[in-house]
Amino acid sequence: MVPTNYHDRSIPAISLANFDSRIDEITAELVAASENVGFFCIIDHGISKETIDTMFESAASFFSLPDSTKSRVPFSPQHNAGWEKNAQIRPSTGAPDRKESYQLQFGDGMSGRWLSDEDLPDFRQTALSFMHDVQHVSEKLMICFARGLGFPDDYFIQAHDITQRDSQTVARLLHYFATPEPRDTTTGEVYHRAGAHTDWDLLTLLFQKAGQSGLEICPGREVSTSFGYGDTWTKVDPDAKSNAIICNIGDLLMSWSDDRFKSTFHRVKAPCEPGDYYGERYSIAFFNQPRKSAKIQGPLKKYPMVTGEEFTRRAMERNFKAVLEKTMKTGTGLTKEVKVANTDMRATSVATVGS
Ligand SMILES: O=C(O)CCC(=O)C(=O)O
Numbered sequence: 001m002v003p004t005n006y007h008d009r010s011i012p013a014i015s016l017a018n019f020d021s022r023i024d025e026i027t028a029e030l031v032a033a034s035e036n037v038g039f040f041c042i043i044d045h046g047i048s049k050e051t052i053d054t055m056f057e058s059a060a061s062f063f064s065l066p067d068s069t070k071s072r073v074p075f076s077p078q079h080n081a082g083w084e085k086n087a088q089i090r091p092s093t094g095a096p097d098r099k100e101s102y103q104l105q106f107g108d109g110m111s112g113r114w115l116s117d118e119d120l121p122d123f124r125q126t127a128l129s130f131m132h133d134v135q136h137v138s139e140k141l142m143i144c145f146a147r148g149l150g151f152p153d154d155y156f157i158q159a160h161d162i163t164q165r166d167s168q169t170v171a172r173l174l175h176y177f178a179t180p181e182p183r184d185t186t187t188g189e190v191y192h193r194a195g196a197h198t199d200w201d202l203l204t205l206l207f208q209k210a211g212q213s214g215l216e217i218c219p220g221r222e223v224s225t226s227f228g229y230g231d232t233w234t235k236v237d238p239d240a241k242s243n244a245i246i247c248n249i250g251d252l253l254m255s256w257s258d259d260r261f262k263s264t265f266h267r268v269k270a271p272c273e274p275g276d277y278y279g280e281r282y283s284i285a286f287f288n289q290p291r292k293s294a295k296i297q298g299p300l301k302k303y304p305m306v307t308g309e310e311f312t313r314r315a316m317e318r319n320f321k322a323v324l325e326k327t328m329k330t331g332t333g334l335t336k337e338v339k340v341a342n343t344d345m346r347a348t349s350v351a352t353v354g355s
C-alpha cells in the first residue's frame, strides 16, 4: 500500500465574536478562506460545548437502539430524511461507507420519521433545538456570503428559509463503525468511512468529537486524479479546546458564486496507516440546502438560472451515474436492491441494477 501523502495546510479559524460590530472584518476573512481553501473553522459561534455534547449523547442513544427500532424511521429518498445503514455508495469508492446515519429536517420531510418519545425520550426536542442553534449560526455566515457577493443581506437566508414547507436543509447524525485494527491486508477489504467527495449544499457545518479523528481535506480542488486519489491530504482533527465548528463550501455555493468560492474534496479516511483512528466515530453534519423554489444564479450569471429542486435533482443524477460507472468498472456491480446515496445531500436513489 502506498502511504498517504500528507501536507500541513493551515485551516483558517474565524471568530464570530461581536458579530454585528465586526461583520465587515468577518466577511473579509470568510471570503478569503472560501476563495483560497474552501474549508475553515469558526469559533466563538455561540453554541456551547454542553449543547453540542448533549446532541452527541442523544445521537448515541438513537444509534444504540436495535436496528428493528431504527428501521421504523427508514431513509426515504423522496424526503431525504430517515435512517440508513451501510447504504451510501460514493462514486470515489464504489462500495458502501461502513456507517449508519439518521437525517433530520425541520419540516414536512420528517413527517413519520421521528421516533416516539417512548422509544427515545426527548430526542425530537433536543435535536430540533440544536438544529435551530446551528441554523442561527448558518444565517450569520449567509449574511457575510451575501455581502461578499454583492447580494442583499437576507438573500441566502430567504433561499434557505427553514420555516417554509419546501425547506430541504438536513442535519445528519453519523455513526461510523469500529473497524479491525490493524486492517487485514490479505483480504484486501477496505473499510470505507466516507469516501472522498464534495458536498453539494451551500455550506456544511460539521461537528466532530474529541479523539475521533479521520476527517481529511484536499483543498481548492487540488486534485490531479479522480477524487483526490494519489493527491496530498490534510488532516482536520477535532479540537476540543476551541469548540470549533468545521465549515466547508459546497457545490451549490461554488456555482452560486460563479466558481469564486471553492467546494473542496474531503473524506473520512478508511483507517489503514499507523496513527489512524479505528474506533467508532460520531459526527454531525448540518447541510444548508436551498428551498426547492429558490432561484440560483451567481452575480456574473456564469451559469443559467436553476431552482433549488433542479440543482438537487441534477446533482443526484450526476452522482448516480458516477456510482454506476464506478461499480461497473470495478466489477462490483449493484447486484441487488442497493440504496445509492448521493455525495452529500443524502437523497438516496434506490437502484436495482445488475444480476
Ligand atoms: O463525518 C465527517 O466528519 C464528515 C462527513 C461528511 O463529509 C459528509 O457526510 O458529507
Ligand SMILES: [Fe+2]
Pocket: 197, 198, 199, 204, 266, 344
Ligand atoms: Fe461531506
